[in-house]
Amino acid sequence: xxxxxxxxxxxxxxxxxxxxxxxxxxxxxxxxxxxxxxxxxxxxxxxxxxxxxxxxxxxxxxxxxxxxxxxxxxxxxxxxxxxxxxxxxxxxxxxxxxxxxxxxxxxxxxxxxxxxxxxxxxxxxxxxxxxxxxx
Numbered sequence: 001x002x003x004x005x006x007x008x009x010x011x012x013x014x015x016x017x018x019x020x021x022x023x024x025x026x027x028x029x030x031x032x033x034x035x036x037x038x039x040x041x042x043x044x045x046x047x048x049x050x051x052x053x054x055x056x057x058x059x060x061x062x063x064x065x066x067x068x069x070x071x072x073x074x075x076x077x078x079x080x081x082x083x084x085x086x087x088x089x090x091x092x093x094x095x096x097x098x099x100x101x102x103x104x105x106x107x108x109x110x111x112x113x114x115x116x117x118x119x120x121x122x123x124x125x126x127x128x129x130x131x132x133x134x135x
Contacts, residue, residue: 006054016065039063053130059122066119
C-alpha cells in the first residue's frame with residue numbers, strides 16, 4: 001500500500017453532510033477542519049500507517065460527518081431536523097392519540113442518533129483488514 005495514503009477533501013465532507021440533510025455554513029469550517037485532522041490521525045494510529053489507506057476514505061468521511069453531527073446535536077445547534085415522535089393512531093370518538101414511541105418502535109430522534117452512532121464508530125473488521133503490525 002502507498003505510504004502517502006488517502007487525502008480527505010473538505011468538499012467531500014461538505015457533500016456528504018449535504019447528503020445527510022445538513023447545510024454547511026461558513027462558521028462550520030474550523031470545526032470540520034479540526035475533525036478531519038482528528039479522525040485521520042485516529043485511523044492512522046489504529047492502522048499503524050503514517051496516514052490512512054485509500055480503501056478507508058468513505059469510512060473516514062462518514063466518521064467525520066458523524067462526529068460533526070453528533071457534536072452539533074449535543075450542544076443544541078442541529079437545526080432542520082424534526083425529532084418529534086410519530087403518531088401511530090388517532091381516534092376522534094373520546095379523543096385518543098397514541099404515539100409510536102413506547103409501543104415497540106423508536107422515535108425519529110432515536111433512529112437519527114443510532115444512525116449517527118454507526119457513522120461515528122466504524123466496523124472493527126474493516127480496520128482490522130488494513131491494519132499493519134508495529135514492531
